[in-house]
Amino acid sequence: MEFRKDKFEDFYEVGEEIGSGQFAVVKKCKHLKTNDEFAAKIIKKKRAMASRLGVKMEDIKKEIVILQEMDHENVIRIYEVFENKTHVILVLELVSGGELFDFIAEKERLSEEEASAFVKQILLGIKHMHSKRIAHLDLKPENVMLLNKNSQNIKLIDFGLSRVIKQGEFHRDMIGTPEFVAPEVINYDPLSLATDMWSIGIITYILLSGCSPFSGKDQQQTYEKICQLTYDFTSKYFENTSDLAKEFIGMLLKRDPLSRASVEECLNHAWIQPSEKKQSENRRKSVINIGNLKTFCAKKRWRQSVQIVTLCNRLSKSANLRRTANLLHDSHAANGLENPIDGVQQTTSDTMETNSD
Ligand code: ATP
Numbered sequence: 001m002e003f004r005k006d007k008f009e010d011f012y013e014v015g016e017e018i019g020s021g022q023f024a025v026v027k028k029c030k031h032l033k034t035n036d037e038f039a040a041k042i043i044k045k046k047r048a049m050a051s052r053l054g055v056k057m058e059d060i061k062k063e064i065v066i067l068q069e070m071d072h073e074n075v076i077r078i079y080e081v082f083e084n085k086t087h088v089i090l091v092l093e094l095v096s097g098g099e100l101f102d103f104i105a106e107k108e109r110l111s112e113e114e115a116s117a118f119v120k121q122i123l124l125g126i127k128h129m130h131s132k133r134i135a136h137l138d139l140k141p142e143n144v145m146l147l148n149k150n151s152q153n154i155k156l157i158d159f160g161l162s163r164v165i166k167q168g169e170f171h172r173d174m175i176g177t178p179e180f181v182a183p184e185v186i187n188y189d190p191l192s193l194a195t196d197m198w199s200i201g202i203i204t205y206i207l208l209s210g211c212s213p214f215s216g217k218d219q220q221q222t223y224e225k226i227c228q229l230t231y232d233f234t235s236k237y238f239e240n241t242s243d244l245a246k247e248f249i250g251m252l253l254k255r256d257p258l259s260r261a262s263v264e265e266c267l268n269h270a271w272i273q274p275s276e277k278k279q280s281e282n283r284r285k286s287v288i289n290i291g292n293l294k295t296f297c298a299k300k301r302w303r304q305s306v307q308i309v310t311l312c313n314r315l316s317k318s319a320n321l322r323r324t325a326n327l328l329h330d331s332h333a334a335n336g337l338e339n340p341i342d343g344v345q346q347t348t349s350d351t352m353e354t355n356s357d
Contacts, residue, residue: 001068003083012091014040021158023055028094038079041090059160060088066162067092069132074125076157095155097146101207105290105297112208112245112271112286119204120272121154126200127263129162130193137161137172137191139199140180141206141300165192178222179212183255186223194257200266201252208245209237210292213253229255242286244271244279 008014015028018039029040046054067078067090082089097103100118104110122144129136136143138161147153163170170191182198184191205213213231216222225231231253233246248271251261266272274280 001064001078001081003081003088005083008040008082008084008089012038012040018096021160023053029091037094039092039094041092043088043090045086045088047086055160057088063159063162064088064090066134066159066164069134070128070159072125072128074121074154074156075128076155093155095145095147095157097148097151097153099142100144100146100154101141101293101297101300103146103149104207104288105294107290110288110290111284112242112288113280113283115207115288116245116271116283118152118154119200119207120267122156122200122203123263123266123272125154125156126196127267129156130196130263133165133193134162135165135191135193136196136199137163139196139203140177141203144203163191178219179215181223181226182257183227183229184257186227192257194260194262197252197260197263197266198257201249201260204245205231205249205253206296207293208241208249208288209233210289210294210296211237212296227255229253237289237292240287240289242271242282244274244282245286247271 010032012029012031015030017025017027019026024041024043026039026041028037030037043060044054045060046056064078064081067076070077076095077093079091079093081091104115104118122139126136126139136156136159138158139156143156143158145155145157147155161172171188172185172191180199180202182191182195183189184195202213205211211234214222214225216225233241233249238246248266248269251265251269254260261269270276270279271283274283
């Protein structure tokens with residue numbers, strides 16, 4: 001895909017911010033000629049090797065190549081790419097229904113039949129990716145969105161960590177939310193398509209109960225619980241859950257990636273595709289723990305706002321550091337000395353650039 005060097009604003013009207021990630025801001029935009037609406041994911045480029053800010057061009061390109069490969073109704077589409085000195089802008093299909101979990105948490109009741117229809121759409125999107133040997137590797141509630149509130153059409157987003165899987169080749173640094181990572185990520189073992197299947201197990205577990213299977217009192221305990229596979233279906237949270245749903249989750253939360261169910265096996269499981277009348281009836285009668293899911297979503301929003309505050313604090317600390325560095329630099333220069341903190345200036349100048357962008 002060609003990276004257009006034109007000025008983005010000459011072709012699109014840029015609207016409100018609709019989301020943000022570590023180094024990306026997502027804004028609504030409208031094509032000036034057609035009036036069609038899109039989402040512009042504006043990614044900050046990493047300018048210097050030592051900089052902790054921004055994304056390496058190589059990684060931005062990987063995300064774009066993977067997005068281009070995708071052609072499925074449950075996966076976000078990419079239309080074009082713009083590039084300037086500081087940013088790369090991806091023009092994406094606009095998803096306006098918000099996160100799936102938030103949508104469900106607004107409801108009064110959701111049967112397992114309805115819940116499994118959502119999980120089926122996640123599976124279909126992942127089946128498309130896996131058929132091209134691409135693993136998403138960052139499946140979590142935040143990355144499962146709805147096209148709009150009426151259609152109930154699921155869209156998987158955020159392919160920043162996605163990779164083409166070549167047998168036993170790829171390891172990932174331990175990044176992301178601890179409670180969602182698979183045992184192989186913690187153990188620094190090779191990642192595979194099965195890593196996504198673990199995440200689908202976690203998503204389904206939370207969707208049905210509103211609680212996270214391995215959440216510990218701190219990160220260390222969470223990792224221990226994941227590696228020891230310490231989880232259960234506490235009756236308090238799974239009071240109205242069918243055995244079929246528990247069986248489905250059990251096929252996915254397996255320590256050994258090779259023994260986890262594949263995406264096809266999941267699609268054929270009776271919780272997704274009942275073969276007997278009794279199974280269908282059970283699914284219809286069983287309900288998800290909506291009260292606890294509401295609490296889970298409220299906590300998630302709180303965690304997201306804490307992350308934003310932490311990032312702001314870090315940026316303002318860096319800005320102070322930069323001011324101190326400049327003062328020291330001036331005072332050393334005045335005394336005919338060399339600047340003692342060149343390295344510090346390198347990173348802080350990058351921070352300043354983000355602030356002014
Ligand atoms: P992270 O740092 O979490 O990996 P990121 O920088 O890769 O994130 P995304 O997760 O792709 O960025 O996008 C950030 C947020 O922007 C999403 O959580 C979502 O709320 C919103 N978003 C992303 N893509 C779209 C889209 N196509 N339509 C609407 N909102 C979107």
